[in-house]
Amino acid sequence: MKTFAALLSGPAGTTSVTAHFFGKQLVLHDLGISVEIDQLIVSVGGMEQPELFLNWLDTQGRQATLQPLGAEAIATVLQDAPASLQPPLHKLWRERKHNRRQVSGWLAGLTSAAVLAGALFWWQGSNAIGALAGLIPLSTEKQLGELALAQVRAQGQLAGSGAAQQAVHEIGQRLTQGSRYQYRWFVKQDDSVNAFAMPGGIIVVHTGLLRQASSPGEVAGVLAHEVQHVEQRHSLRQMITSLGWGALVAVTIGDISAVAAMLAHQAGAMYFSRDMEEEADRLGVQALQRARIRPDGMLTFFQKMRDEDSGKTAAPGWISSHPQTAARVQRVTALIAGTPCPNCLPLASSSWQAMKAALPAAGKR
Ligand SMILES: [Zn+2]
Known part of the structure; x- marks a missing residue:
């Protein structure tokens, strides 16, 4: 040195x-x-x-x-x-x-x-x-995120308030302290078990995922992972990969209608490389531990998904976009075992009960 x-x-x-x-x-x-x-x-x-x-x-x-x-x-x-x-x-x-x-x-x-x-x-x-x-200004990234959000909004059933959104917001804020992004949390009324991250700090969680989660810690595990897709600019990179640099240029010069049209086909369905997924898991566990939250929630949720995965032909959304669940369970288990966090506590959430009570019954929209 x-x-x-x-x-x-x-x-x-x-x-x-x-x-x-x-x-x-x-x-x-x-x-x-x-x-x-x-x-x-x-x-x-x-x-x-x-x-x-x-x-x-x-x-x-x-x-x-x-x-x-x-x-x-x-x-x-x-x-x-x-x-x-x-x-x-x-x-x-x-x-x-x-x-x-x-x-x-x-x-x-x-x-x-x-x-x-x-x-x-x-x-x-x-x-x-x-x-x-890495050189794209945050302001441009935010614009792209806003465009993608507009597309998700146009599909309907998106809530930026309410008991479920409140719970997600409360848990999410714990994980994003000190970030350069100002996160916004949304809940989409959709039975599929899914959550996704859009550029600029926009996180969307489906009611189907919230229903599957049996503790605030499990939601925290999913959010910790999704937040890393923003922090590491995976979402931005994937958007550029799939839309091309032309989209970025269009946003930069203010020609947003063309980009909006392109985004209409892919908002909410982003696929990341295995490297990106591993990075999001690894840094997600670290983020949980920094927030003094026991990271087991991420693990138990994955395990639950793995079991679902093997039992069904049509895998739920978060799993189909997050493959190799069994291998991930193993990796995250090793990760947690390798970085003990004696000060970490199970996550408590004051809005958890209200969120669960407010979730619509499965199958109803
Ligand atoms: Zn992911």
């Missing part, structure tokens, strides 16, 4: 800092800031001599840039950067003579459609969507 001198430019101006890589983070220790490596975008510029930049968006979606100062600092970055950052570093820095002109300054026009499209062509790779999604 070697430190290097750098210049940090961001919304607050420009400061000299020392930085180092630690695990999967870039740490600016004198400022108490650490940035996840997968949030970093490498760029190269400079007129007289080549300069290297590490860029990211802060919690308010504003761009920050770290520039290692001098050859020695750059050498430290190239040597110490974690493996996941090595390919872009290698590609940009070592091949900079070829692409210097294109790279220089492309981040400046981040929100412009041409730049986004150009960046995608220029940097093709399996990580392109993940990394570029």
Whole structure:
């Protein structure tokens, strides 16, 4: 772990800092800031001599840039950067003579459609969507979420208040303290056992799932998982993957009717990769433990779903979009066993009884 001198430019101006890589983070220790490596975008510029930049968006979606100062600092970055950052570093820095002109300054026009499209062509790779999604401003993500929500709303039976929504809100708030997103919780009157997350912090839970849940802890387990699909921008990435970058460009330039039409076909039916599901489980368990909630609810709900899964031909919604239930039960069991949380308590919810009483009987709409 070697430190290097750098210049940090961001919304607050420009400061000299020392930085180092630690695990999967870039740490600016004198400022108490650490940035996840997968949030970093490498760029190269400079007129007289080549300069290297590490860029990211802060919690308010504003761009920050770290520039290692001098050859020695750059050498430290190239040597110490974690493996996941090595390919872009290698590609940009070592091949900079070829692409210097294109790279220089492309981040400046981040929100412009041409730049986004150009960046995608220029940097093709399996990580392109993940990394570029990290650069999309929160405001754009929220707009996409609002559009998706409008589609779900149009299908009807969506409640943003009432006893059931109140219970979901109360449990959800426990899990999202300190998040950069302002979460909104909805309950959809629908018998299928389902819950889903839309970009920008919108979580929808079906009454069928609430009926299946036998404790606040089980709802917390499902919500903890769904919240991570927002936090890790899985929902945003999936939306971009299925709609294409054109949708993002359309939102950015205000042409929302086209996007709304595209979303009509897929709102509420998002399928995530197995990696994303595992990440949501793992970070969901951590979020429960941070909130001092015993994570067993996630496990018991999965177990219940697994048993349903094997007994029926038509699996309930949350399971059909969340495959490999048996394997997940095993993984989450191991996860919980591996991170004991003696201070965690079973979750109590003051609105639980009222929620259960308010749920419509199955089969009635
Ligand atoms: Zn999921």
